[in-house]
Amino acid sequence: MSTTAAPVPGASREQLGRLEEHWGERPSLRAWLTTVDHKKIGRRYLVTAGLFFALAGLSALAMRTQLARPESRLLSPQEYNQLFTMHGTAMIFLFATPMLFGFGNFLVPLLIGARDMAFPKLNALGYWIFLFAGLFMWASLPFGAAPNAGWFAYVPLTGQQHTPGLHMDVYSLGLLFLGIATTAGSINFIVTALKLRAPGMSLNRVPLFVWAIVATAFMVIFALPALNLDNAMLFLDRRFGTHFFDPAAGGNVLLWQHLFWIFGHPDVYIIVMPALGIVSAVLPAFTRRGVVGYVLVVFAIVAISIISFGVWVHHMFATGLPRLSYSFFSAASTIITIPSGIQIFAWLATMLLGRLVVRVPLLFVIGFIVTFVLGGFTGTMFALTAFDQQVTDSYFVVAHFHYVLIGGAVFPILAAIYYWLPKITGRMYHEGLGRWAFWLVFAGMHVTFFPMHLYGLFGMPRRVYTYPSEPGWDGWNLVSTIGSYLLAVGLLLVVVGVVHAIRRGRPAPPDPWGGDTLEWSTDSPPKSYNFPVLPQVHSLHPNWDESSRESMGAGAEADRILADGRTTLLTSELDGRREREVEMPGSSWQPLLLALVMLLFFTAMLFAWYPVAAVAAVAVAGTVATWLWPPRRPDRELGVSA
Amino acid sequence: MSGGVRAATGTAALTTELPVGRSTGWWGMVMFVVTEATLFACLLGSYFYLRFQSGDQWPPPGIAPPTLLKPLVMTAVLLPSSLPVIWAEHGIRKGQRWRLRAGLTATLLLGLTFLALQASEYAEKLHEFTLTTNAYGSLFYVITGFHGLHVLVGLTMIGWLLAASLRGGSFGAHRHDRVRNAAIYWHFVDLVWAAILFTIYLSPRL
Amino acid sequence: MEVRIIVPSAPSTLAYYCRIRLYPSYGRNALNSPNKPHALPKWLGSVPVDTRADPTTRSRRLAPVAVLGGVLALAGCSGQAPSALDPAGSGAGRITDLWWVLFWISMAVFVEVMVLLAWALLFRRRRDARVRHGQPLRFVVVAGAGVPLVILVTVYALGLRDLAALGDGPEPGATTIEVTGHQWWWEVRVPGVAGATANELHIPVGEKVRIRLRTADVLHSFWVPQLMPKTDLIAGEVRETWLRAERAGTYRGQCAEYCGTQHAHMSFLVVAEPRRDFDAWLARLGSPAPGPQTDAQRRGQQAFVQGSCAGCHAVRGTGADGHIGPDLSDVGARWSIGAGAVPNDGGHLGGWIANSQTVKPGNRMPPQPVQAAQLPDLIAYLQSLK
Numbered sequence A: 001m002s003t004t005a006a007p008v009p010g011a012s013r014e015q016l017g018r019l020e021e022h023w024g025e026r027p028s029l030r031a032w033l034t035t036v037d038h039k040k041i042g043r044r045y046l047v048t049a050g051l052f053f054a055l056a057g058l059s060a061l062a063m064r065t066q067l068a069r070p071e072s073r074l075l076s077p078q079e080y081n082q083l084f085t086m087h088g089t090a091m092i093f094l095f096a097t098p099m100l101f102g103f104g105n106f107l108v109p110l111l112i113g114a115r116d117m118a119f120p121k122l123n124a125l126g127y128w129i130f131l132f133a134g135l136f137m138w139a140s141l142p143f144g145a146a147p148n149a150g151w152f153a154y155v156p157l158t159g160q161q162h163t164p165g166l167h168m169d170v171y172s173l174g175l176l177f178l179g180i181a182t183t184a185g186s187i188n189f190i191v192t193a194l195k196l197r198a199p200g201m202s203l204n205r206v207p208l209f210v211w212a213i214v215a216t217a218f219m220v221i222f223a224l225p226a227l228n229l230d231n232a233m234l235f236l237d238r239r240f241g242t243h244f245f246d247p248a249a250g251g252n253v254l255l256w257q258h259l260f261w262i263f264g265h266p267d268v269y270i271i272v273m274p275a276l277g278i279v280s281a282v283l284p285a286f287t288r289r290g291v292v293g294y295v296l297v298v299f300a301i302v303a304i305s306i307i308s309f310g311v312w313v314h315h316m317f318a319t320g321l322p323r324l325s326y327s328f329f330s331a332a333s334t335i336i337t338i339p340s341g342i343q344i345f346a347w348l349a350t351m352l353l354g355r356l357v358v359r360v361p362l363l364f365v366i367g368f369i370v371t372f373v374l375g376g377f378t379g380t381m382f383a384l385t386a387f388d389q390q391v392t393d394s395y396f397v398v399a400h401f402h403y404v405l406i407g408g409a410v411f412p413i414l415a416a417i418y419y420w421l422p423k424i425t426g427r428m429y430h431e432g433l434g435r436w437a438f439w440l441v442f443a444g445m446h447v448t449f450f451p452m453h454l455y456g457l458f459g460m461p462r463r464v465y466t467y468p469s470e471p472g473w474d475g476w477n478l479v480s481t482i483g484s485y486l487l488a489v490g491l492l493l494v495v496v497g498v499v500h501a502i503r504r505g506r507p508a509p510p511d512p513w514g515g516d517t518l519e520w521s522t523d524s525p526p527k528s529y530n531f532p533v534l535p536q537v538h539s540l541h542p543n544w545d546e547s548s549r550e551s552m553g554a555g556a557e558a559d560r561i562l563a564d565g566r567t568t569l570l571t572s573e574l575d576g577r578r579e580r581e582v583e584m585p586g587s588s589w590q591p592l593l594l595a596l597v598m599l600l601f602f603t604a605m606l607f608a609w610y611p612v613a614a615v616a617a618v619a620v621a622g623t624v625a626t627w628l629w630p631p632r633r634p635d636r637e638l639g640v641s642a
Numbered sequence B: 001m002s003g004g005v006r007a008a009t010g011t012a013a014l015t016t017e018l019p020v021g022r023s024t025g026w027w028g029m030v031m032f033v034v035t036e037a038t039l040f041a042c043l044l045g046s047y048f049y050l051r052f053q054s055g056d057q058w059p060p061p062g063i064a065p066p067t068l069l070k071p072l073v074m075t076a077v078l079l080p081s082s083l084p085v086i087w088a089e090h091g092i093r094k095g096q097r098w099r100l101r102a103g104l105t106a107t108l109l110l111g112l113t114f115l116a117l118q119a120s121e122y123a124e125k126l127h128e129f130t131l132t133t134n135a136y137g138s139l140f141y142v143i144t145g146f147h148g149l150h151v152l153v154g155l156t157m158i159g160w161l162l163a164a165s166l167r168g169g170s171f172g173a174h175r176h177d178r179v180r181n182a183a184i185y186w187h188f189v190d191l192v193w194a195a196i197l198f199t200i201y202l203s204p205r206l
Numbered sequence C: 001m002e003v004r005i006i007v008p009s010a011p012s013t014l015a016y017y018c019r020i021r022l023y024p025s026y027g028r029n030a031l032n033s034p035n036k037p038h039a040l041p042k043w044l045g046s047v048p049v050d051t052r053a054d055p056t057t058r059s060r061r062l063a064p065v066a067v068l069g070g071v072l073a074l075a076g077c078s079g080q081a082p083s084a085l086d087p088a089g090s091g092a093g094r095i096t097d098l099w100w101v102l103f104w105i106s107m108a109v110f111v112e113v114m115v116l117l118a119w120a121l122l123f124r125r126r127r128d129a130r131v132r133h134g135q136p137l138r139f140v141v142v143a144g145a146g147v148p149l150v151i152l153v154t155v156y157a158l159g160l161r162d163l164a165a166l167g168d169g170p171e172p173g174a175t176t177i178e179v180t181g182h183q184w185w186w187e188v189r190v191p192g193v194a195g196a197t198a199n200e201l202h203i204p205v206g207e208k209v210r211i212r213l214r215t216a217d218v219l220h221s222f223w224v225p226q227l228m229p230k231t232d233l234i235a236g237e238v239r240e241t242w243l244r245a246e247r248a249g250t251y252r253g254q255c256a257e258y259c260g261t262q263h264a265h266m267s268f269l270v271v272a273e274p275r276r277d278f279d280a281w282l283a284r285l286g287s288p289a290p291g292p293q294t295d296a297q298r299r300g301q302q303a304f305v306q307g308s309c310a311g312c313h314a315v316r317g318t319g320a321d322g323h324i325g326p327d328l329s330d331v332g333a334r335w336s337i338g339a340g341a342v343p344n345d346g347g348h349l350g351g352w353i354a355n356s357q358t359v360k361p362g363n364r365m366p367p368q369p370v371q372a373a374q375l376p377d378l379i380a381y382l383q384s385l386k
């Protein structure tokens, strides 16, 4: 159903050869460990986050199996508590955000017509840290030392006195370690989107997915410090006897909650925002038109990212804060639904005006709308303090956040997997298999989580490793458990579909869907240099407009081919005017090395080998110093006068 | 070589990577500083939160309100230390390497003086209270210590720049991104101190 | 160890089982009525009891029946679950009304979205559907922002009204009950009354009763779904809430803030009863525990007071005044052992004393060095405390 032909390469064979020489990598172990190619890193993010998803999902299945019957003794409370904590923590920190960062990594340079991210080595570093931090946290589970106090780890339960052992040190150190990667990745996205857009891509021509990623990155920049500080204080309290959270010595336990949710609420939008961006990216191809109200959608994205910093207290509605502050945060939490409403209706309008091409990615988008809207409604209900006080910390909340997380993030991620699979792997997936997967996942999701609304209202609290049978929650729990198996089968089919596509799939043309953005104007999978000719962008839908496409065809200027080095173009922040070309770094051992010494540092801190930690800290500084050490250049080139 | 913009228009200038517009490194550093600033904001916010959630007396009984003399001296050392960096940066933009070297050295010395003063301040305070005395003690040492760590990192950057500039072949009128970026970080470390001075030393007197 | 052998006359587990079926009409006198059980507790399998000898273990409640029960509960017909939709108190009642308003509004908006989606799927996927490139911004703004804004302002106002109502606590002179959360049980005291009890509190029907909440360790949350929304127990601070039951009955409450290993077994019972009965409860709470009547009970008391038990537990009037564990002066009358972990009968009591860690793993009562011979006496004594 390709509506547009593959582009005529505007670069000569000889130029292509030189580009390949500067950017290409021959497969080898060394290349694998040292690469800085954003596409490879993006792919790794996707696979690794997928594995963590499988681990967290299997933990959930274990939990659901335990909860299938009342008074079940399959899991001990200690096991269950570690499993649900790791499930939540991993889903939020090791799956959702990294998965979406993976798509961002793969796609942002392709969507804006660049050859790599702004800081390719930093990008590689981010991946390695993510991998090591994830392993660091999961490794504690087989030893029975995994975090066990819920993903928001309220003090004083998490203090040394009430939770001795390594559990919460793994949590705080693991998240601090991971935070480095998330922050680095966010800065990289912002700078890439600001400076590396193809010439002519002014702000009003930036694809919605890129807007979403950049807004997400800004939220990370402002939200993550609160979590990092919280974890640092927790670690100091536990290890070094400070009293930040100790009411007996002037500390305060609610400080933890404030800081956590100042991060935590924006974090849920950090998760959902790029996913909404995916929806905006997928729809045009399957409705054959651009998303209605581009400016409104951008406005909604920006509004959500700002308002999300003003609602955190809605997670603390039962802690007995002053009623005035509750009224304020309740109002802010209700208002935040408006930009979501704008987006939902913009997508509905897009579908109502376009022509629907119902393929698997669109099915997942539709599943997303149905599910996310329901989850959003329950969110709006919680925004009313009085109602929230009744249902908070019950399964009703569990239902809410799985509706928004699975409906709002997992469904778009699955849509993205099917949509971009041809671009990422160069292979088409099997449509029939995809449809089966969709229906199983969709049905499984609702069978699992819809009943949770009910037994939440019937009084079942969350985070209980078992429950009695008298209150009559058992039947519903059984339904949930059955649903979760259904869901798992559906997800397994997704995996099967991906493997099948890679092994057996038809080779994908450059533009199988007739997509509107730049990634569809280059090969599937793209060459190491992404674009033979960097495009000159003339509209919001460059792959649908003749002049943008022609700019990559025959007769393109050499200064957009840049075959003489490993270079890409810098453009101005607002209107995308060409500024100059920059040299990009090539493969390097430094990212891996730096991540390894950081891992050593955090491991040493965990086991209280402080001298080792000190050595590792010095090694970190040394690695960074050599990383950034300026190359020696002749004075003439530097411009030295004295 | 005055106006950087004029020099940037020629093709020769393009190949030598004269700064046209902001560099990626500049944006990267600004974003990094923004997130660090947020961290300090949260830290100082926690200070005020704990202060206003605890009893009337602050610092808590047993701890005297901080004296001002030494911190003011520290301020007088640290805040002006940004000036030599600015002067050095302007120098290297004109290709004057000696100014870069001299300016960085001056900043390095000022920064080290600051750290020495902070050490002596700690030596005094540790007799009175420690990290583990109570929440006030934790706040005091963690906030000032965290800032001290930042000064240390900033000084490492400055020392690193100085080493690179002494080697030669590193910076010049066309290549001084790293100087610019490290300078941004140093200014930030400086400004944060002002906020800390206000929070820790002045606000208990208000 | 076979509890059955140690305590041959233990009241049947089955009888217990009916006692904690939480019908709203269940009152104190119903405590010992041997109703026929619907299901068997699974924990039987792991406390030291020979379950294979017990024929009733095979009769499990069938899932379909439970599903049906759930559907009925949705309609509000079942009094069995501590359901927020089946309120018995004025606080919870308001929330139930609010919920139905929110529910119907959500349904209406959901139907709107679904109709638009269905329209698109039915009529906009035909091959000849013409793609239109217009930008119906007004539709998006009105449907996505305008209409929701009106709805939101309305429900916000409703929410504020209910928040104010929940904040409208009892008069200064009202009955006050002090509840302290412990990992993993609830200590209950009444100001001015000497004694204490655990995991069960009584309130007079129709009165607003002040509940003062503290925690001895970590955060907990006080929640009686049928009476009142939650209030967290915050370390280092005191929180207050209130209860007002409109009809007599027993209402299940449970800790709703994750508090560690046995957060699952930290439930309690609120007994709403006529003022007369409440005053009687107060009187019992203030007076010494009943003295031992039989020889076995006398030996049990001695073992209790002289053994390790008294270090952690108090029994009023015996000199045992430990404060680590719950006051046991009325333990014989409690609805459960271990805050909902197991029924309160001889078998389970024996199992608990011998090794409470198998019953409620991780709880704060270590296994006790009780000689097998003393166990029946201890059980007899503790059961007499009511």
Ligand code: HEA
Pocket (backbone or CB within 6 Å): A268, A269, A271, A272, A314, A315, A317, A333, A334, A336, A337, A340, A341, A342, A344, A372, A373, A374, A375, A376, A377, A378, A379, A380, A381, A382, A383, A384, A388, A391, A392, A393, A397, A400, A401, A404, A405, A408, A409, C109, C113, C144, C147, C148, C149, C151, C152
């Ligand atoms: C992807 C993640 C995600 C998203 C998008 C949301 C979206 C929202 N959430 Fe949710 N939330 C979580 C993840 C998320 N949440 C998580 C993980 C928790 C629990 C954490 C924990 O305790 O472990 C939580 C908990 C949570 C609470 C605390 C509950 C409690 O613990 O007691 C609250 C309270 O206000 C809340 C509110 C909201 C609101 C108002 C929205 C809104 O943004 C929703 C807006 C969307 C819509 C409303 C639908 C579309 C709109 C229309 C169709 C227009 C018409 C609509 C109306 C007229 C209403 N959420």
Ligand code: HEA
Pocket (backbone or CB within 6 Å): A051, A053, A054, A055, A056, A057, A058, A060, A061, A063, A064, A084, A085, A087, A088, A089, A091, A092, A095, A096, A149, A150, A151, A152, A398, A402, A405, A406, A409, A410, A448, A462, A463, A464, A465, A484, A487, A488, A491, A492, A495
């Ligand atoms: C993105 C976030 C996310 C996602 C996707 C999920 C997915 C699921 N969640 Fe989870 N959940 C959370 C975030 C998420 N959850 C959070 C934040 C909490 C709160 C934790 C806390 O209280 O601290 C929570 C809590 C939570 C609870 C409550 C626990 C409690 O309070 O006691 C339950 C209970 O049923 C549950 C169930 C499930 C189930 C059945 C799934 C299913 O959808 C999972 C399905 C996935 C799989 C079954 C694995 C997939 C298998 C494959 C892909 C194939 C295998 C592949 C290979 C072998 C390579 N979750």
Ligand code: CUA
Pocket (backbone or CB within 6 Å): C181, C182, C184, C219, C220, C221, C255, C256, C257, C258, C259, C260, C263, C264, C266
């Ligand atoms: Cu106490 Cu949960």
Ligand SMILES: [Cu+2]
Pocket (backbone or CB within 6 Å): A264, A265, A268, A311, A312, A314, A315
């Ligand atoms: Cu929130």
